[in-house]
Structure formats: structure tokens, C-alpha cells
Amino acid sequence: MADQTEIKIIRDEMLKLAAEIDRCHSKISEMHDTLDCMTQLLAAKDLEIKTKDRIISYYENPHSPPSQNSILI
Structure with a gap:
């Protein structure tokens, strides 16, 4: 079973990964x-x-009729 130090290391790594994902x-x-x-x-x-x-x-x-979709300024 993992001891407290290993658990802390894993949690720290998870926090680093979460921060990187947020970035x-x-x-x-x-x-x-x-x-x-x-x-x-x-x-x-x-x-x-x-x-x-x-x-x-x-x-x-100019003598041809404009198309229905023409946009003239």
C-alpha cells in the first residue's frame, strides 16, 4: 500500500496536471x-x-436588369 509521501507526490502531480489542463x-x-x-x-x-x-x-x-440578389451601393 502507498505511504503518505507517495500519496502526496501523486496529489501534487495531479494538481500540476490540472493546472496545465486549465492553461x-x-x-x-x-x-x-x-x-x-x-x-x-x-x-x-x-x-x-x-x-x-x-x-x-x-x-x-448597364442596360441589363440587375439580378434579384444584387447589392448595389
Whole structure:
């Protein structure tokens, strides 16, 4: 059977591991927030590109009716 010293060593190691897991969870949360921001920025840029593409298409052929999904500024 394990003596008190061994039990204390095991508990200390478990506490160290738990603290490391908490640090990892915190870092993962930060990375997730960063990815969310990047996704929003990419979506905004995608919309900007599509809008400009529609504007260019309109000016290249102004007599054609705009599509139902056109976003013109």
C-alpha cells in the first residue's frame, strides 16, 4: 500500500496536471476567439468582393436588369 509521501507526490502531480489542463483550455479559448474574429473578417471581405463584382458587372452592361440578389451601393 502507498505511504503518505507517495500519496502526496501523486496529489501534487495531479494538481500540476490540472493546472496545465486549465492553461491549455484558456489558450484554446483564446484561439477560438481569434478564429471567430478572422471568420467574421473573411465574411465581410467576401461580401465586399461580391458587391464590387456586381457593381463592375452593372457598369460593364448597364442596360441589363440587375439580378434579384444584387447589392448595389
